[in-house]
Amino acid sequence: MSRIVIKNARILTMATEAPQILEGDIGIEGSCIREIGRIDAKMVGDDAVTVIDAAGKVVMPGLINCHNHAAMALFRGYSDDLRLMEWLSQKIWPAEERLDGDAVYAGTMLAAAEMIKSGTTTFADMYFFMDDVARAVRDAGMRATLCQGLLFIDNQAERRLEATRRLFADWHGKAEGRIKAMVGPHAPYTCPPDKLQAVMALAKELQAAIHIHLSETVEEVDQMFDRYGKSPVRYLADLGLFAEHHVLLAHAVNLSRDDIHLLKGLRGGVSHNPVSNLKLGCGVAPVLELRDKGVAVALGTDGAGSATTLDLFEEIKAAAWLQKNRTGDPTAVTAYQALRMATIEGARALGLADRIGSIEPGKQADLILIDMNKPHLFPQNDICALLAYAANGADVDTVLIDGKVVMQNRQLLTMHEADVLAEAAAAARRVIRD
Ligand SMILES: CSC[C@H]1O[C@@H](n2cnc3c(O)ncnc32)[C@H](O)[C@@H]1O
Numbered sequence: 001m002s003r004i005v006i007k008n009a010r011i012l013t014m015a016t017e018a019p020q021i022l023e024g025d026i027g028i029e030g031s032c033i034r035e036i037g038r039i040d041a042k043m044v045g046d047d048a049v050t051v052i053d054a055a056g057k058v059v060m061p062g063l064i065n066c067h068n069h070a071a072m073a074l075f076r077g078y079s080d081d082l083r084l085m086e087w088l089s090q091k092i093w094p095a096e097e098r099l100d101g102d103a104v105y106a107g108t109m110l111a112a113a114e115m116i117k118s119g120t121t122t123f124a125d126m127y128f129f130m131d132d133v134a135r136a137v138r139d140a141g142m143r144a145t146l147c148q149g150l151l152f153i154d155n156q157a158e159r160r161l162e163a164t165r166r167l168f169a170d171w172h173g174k175a176e177g178r179i180k181a182m183v184g185p186h187a188p189y190t191c192p193p194d195k196l197q198a199v200m201a202l203a204k205e206l207q208a209a210i211h212i213h214l215s216e217t218v219e220e221v222d223q224m225f226d227r228y229g230k231s232p233v234r235y236l237a238d239l240g241l242f243a244e245h246h247v248l249l250a251h252a253v254n255l256s257r258d259d260i261h262l263l264k265g266l267r268g269g270v271s272h273n274p275v276s277n278l279k280l281g282c283g284v285a286p287v288l289e290l291r292d293k294g295v296a297v298a299l300g301t302d303g304a305g306s307a308t309t310l311d312l313f314e315e316i317k318a319a320a321w322l323q324k325n326r327t328g329d330p331t332a333v334t335a336y337q338a339l340r341m342a343t344i345e346g347a348r349a350l351g352l353a354d355r356i357g358s359i360e361p362g363k364q365a366d367l368i369l370i371d372m373n374k375p376h377l378f379p380q381n382d383i384c385a386l387l388a389y390a391a392n393g394a395d396v397d398t399v400l401i402d403g404k405v406v407m408q409n410r411q412l413l414t415m416h417e418a419d420v421l422a423e424a425a426a427a428a429r430r431v432i433r434d
């Protein structure tokens, strides 16, 4: 079994309600954190011990991106500054018709490179060609929850339901347990009631969580009222979605008081995606109100086709600052609370809080080392404030996922970075025609 000791670390555990920073070493055996304290690396059994010196660095849990369409990294910068529905129907959906498995693999590897280099160790993905997404997750060494996107606006629905079954059979629990499958109806406005019921029955059969977009724009809410006489949240609630399933809701921006009440005690959580919401002019999600109802509010980027960046440090800043601005209260969403949204709250939303999201013995060793020897991270009066409000993805020096070092001194170890960039550029040229 491989053994790693991270020495001389300042450890932000994210295991407690208030910040806890320990000074010491982290002992890792195989994929798990074994102990935290003072560890004599020579004394750990007979096996060779890899020592990582973390002097001058902060170690924290790997960040968790709860909403992504990773392969959409191919569409970065392709079509910006449009309304969501124009962007989807005029630019993205036509381009997605030209995707194939190779392009999705190349796009997901590009996204994985960017995510690892900015400290993300786990992501929740909804897309097409999920076998190729899963291969990329396996090859990059990341952890992910994956679902086949189910849009019932074309004649591909049956094929995609079948693809969900295949994703489960082929990938659920695979890649040393780093991949979990979910069921992914795209959104209330693309899933009519009978189809959504079929999707929920499938989720029940597979004992799977459900990942769905929800109430992203005012237009979507208006459309649901026109079609069904109710809000998207009420539509899902009436179909029994919240009562019977672990649900990951992406966006949840445009919610009424009644909607928020319906989400009380939600099993699962909300992925708040503030940068994407800001860029698409969607509004600001009622994060505080959701939290008050006991909802786990996590962070996501959405795809780089809309968000442009997959750097979760940008989302951490935006999440805190938007709530302060929305409420006129600078005490709303503190630095530490924003860091929790990117770690332990993300783990809760994905149903993985027993395995990841904090640094504790027994949890998986998904860890990031942040180089604090930078002018913008000095002096170190308050580590949480610096990480939330000043740090960015480029400050991440070393990343471990499942006990394996996947980046050291900013060098990716699971992929050849230049090749990944070249293959993604070639795939983007094949798919983007205008
Ligand atoms: C069914 S797979 C995912 C599907 O969703 C599209 N998509 C990407 N970003 C968004 C967003 O912000 N709201 C709604 N749908 C989005 C993506 O292009 C795929 O077609």
Ligand SMILES: [Zn+2]
Binding pocket: 067, 068, 069, 213, 250, 302, 303
């Ligand atoms: Zn999305």
